[in-house]
Amino acid sequence: MKRAVVLLSGGLDSATALYWARGRGYEAVALSAHYGQRHARELRAARAVARRAGAEFVRLGLRLPWLGSSSLVDRSRSLPDIPARRIGKGRIPSTYVPGRNAVFLSLAISLADAKGAEAVVIGSNAQDFSGYPDCRPEFIAAFAKAAHLGTRRGAEGKRLSVLAPLQRLDKAGIVRLALRLGVPLELTWSCYAGGRRPCGRCDSCKLRARGFAAAHAADPALR
Amino acid sequence: MKRAVVLLSGGLDSATALYWARGRGYEAVALSAHYGQRHARELRAARAVARRAGAEFVRLGLRLPWLGSSSLVDRSRSLPDIPARRIGKGRIPSTYVPGRNAVFLSLAISLADAKGAEAVVIGSNAQDFSGYPDCRPEFIAAFAKAAHLGTRRGAEGKRLSVLAPLQRLDKAGIVRLALRLGVPLELTWSCYAGGRRPCGRCDSCKLRARGFAAAHAADPALR
Numbered sequence: 001m002k003r004a005v006v007l008l009s010g011g012l013d014s015a016t017a018l019y020w021a022r023g024r025g026y027e028a029v030a031l032s033a034h035y036g037q038r039h040a041r042e043l044r045a046a047r048a049v050a051r052r053a054g055a056e057f058v059r060l061g062l063r064l065p066w067l068g069s070s071s072l073v074d075r076s077r078s079l080p081d082i083p084a085r086r087i088g089k090g091r092i093p094s095t096y097v098p099g100r101n102a103v104f105l106s107l108a109i110s111l112a113d114a115k116g117a118e119a120v121v122i123g124s125n126a127q128d129f130s131g132y133p134d135c136r137p138e139f140i141a142a143f144a145k146a147a148h149l150g151t152r153r154g155a156e157g158k159r160l161s162v163l164a165p166l167q168r169l170d171k172a173g174i175v176r177l178a179l180r181l182g183v184p185l186e187l188t189w190s191c192y193a194g195g196r197r198p199c200g201r202c203d204s205c206k207l208r209a210r211g212f213a214a215a216h217a218a219d220p221a222l223r
Numbered sequence: 224m225k226r227a228v229v230l231l232s233g234g235l236d237s238a239t240a241l242y243w244a245r246g247r248g249y250e251a252v253a254l255s256a257h258y259g260q261r262h263a264r265e266l267r268a269a270r271a272v273a274r275r276a277g278a279e280f281v282r283l284g285l286r287l288p289w290l291g292s293s294s295l296v297d298r299s300r301s302l303p304d305i306p307a308r309r310i311g312k313g314r315i316p317s318t319y320v321p322g323r324n325a326v327f328l329s330l331a332i333s334l335a336d337a338k339g340a341e342a343v344v345i346g347s348n349a350q351d352f353s354g355y356p357d358c359r360p361e362f363i364a365a366f367a368k369a370a371h372l373g374t375r376r377g378a379e380g381k382r383l384s385v386l387a388p389l390q391r392l393d394k395a396g397i398v399r400l401a402l403r404l405g406v407p408l409e410l411t412w413s414c415y416a417g418g419r420r421p422c423g424r425c426d427s428c429k430l431r432a433r434g435f436a437a438a439h440a441a442d443p444a445l446r
Contacts, residue, residue, distance in 0.1 A: 065281070142365060
């Protein structure tokens with residue numbers, strides 16, 4: 001059976017990417033990481049989603065002291081609270097975690113190369129790349145080329161692909177795809193604040209709400 | 224002052240890369256990682272070299288359970304012991320650590336992006352890339368492109384470069400460059416076995432010895 005390593009944060013996008021991979025016939029290994037994010041509770045969601053999907057779950061603990069430059073890690077800073085239509089326009093948000101997707105993708109290709117998996121799957125998408133540079137399709141494409149060249153699989157003439165199946169979807173499109181794939185959306189967690197309930201004010205909550213609204217669906221995580 | 228993050232394992236190549244960066248006027252931050260390598264003693268060498276160079280030293284502890292597939296991590300396996308002229312010819316050696324340079328480079332660009340550094344420096348070179356896919360110039364070039372595209376610096380129109388100044392040198396060339404730059408070679412550690420003294424039998428010891436011999440120099444680490 002073909003195998004894929006799926007980066008799983010526990011949010012809407014990565015859970016959908018996991019179910020997409022499953023639907024494509026991949027035996028999935030879900031990879032999550034604690035890196036000091038204030039919403040570390042997303043890792044509980046990731047574990048629950050992986051279990052539901054029948055995927056192996058690998059959770060890493062990363063201590064990267066310099067990530068305190070991000071408001072997603074430094075709890076003493078406030079999270080952005082701006083109108084949904086302005087999210088991703090203009091400057092890189094303070095929630096940007098330097099090089100996060102490069103680090104996550106590298107860990108995933110390392111795991112994939114060790115396990116002989118033929119693909120790495122990431123849930124980055126159109127909605128994010130307007131704000132975070134490491135979600136841009138150009139970055140993913142350049143990284144994919146590097147991944148193929150710098151691994152045993154690539155050197156042995158096999159393929160190690162980096163797949164970003166949500167790349168051209170907006171949040172409404174992702175919600176529709178998730179519903180079609182039967183993603184257990186009630187288990188997912190997107191809120192950056194990481195409280196008991198989604199805050200409704202952070203960028204991630206607003207984009208998610210807008211996605212469900214545009215897809216004419218109710219968010220089962222808010223019940 | 225311009226800044227660079229230098230990947231520093233504590234061996235001959237990375238120590239030379241650090242002094243090269245210093246010579247080019249970079250204020251260097253040295254980045255090392257413990258990833259379960261059997262020669263974790265190289266990290267003591269890295270710290271000593273960084274201190275001598277006046278560089279900030281950042282040491283990470285990575286727990287990547289799948290790296291046991293490498294004989295450089297799994298102590299129950301034996302290290303290759305083959306004639307020096309055959310090293311790097313043919314198959315990828317068992318000491319290959321899956322995706323190691325991708326992971327290290329990603330951590331370095333993350334640190335560089337957080338600190339506003341304009342370059343990441345790696346000591347990979349001609350001698351290694353014959354064996355390890357993640358030392359090949361094509362990999363480094365593809366990764367460099369991804370690093371520029373996926374970081375704040377790149378997105379803001381500044382440059383984040385990945386430099387591999389030893390790329391076209393063989394070990395003798397590196398020894399000559401190290402001597403010219405005043406690298407404290409007596410502090411460096413290359414042996415994979417990680418005992419009290421270099422074993423003289425592993426690939427790394429043999430390549431180092433061959434480099435010093437070809438450069439008509441004595442290895443001060445063997446005194």
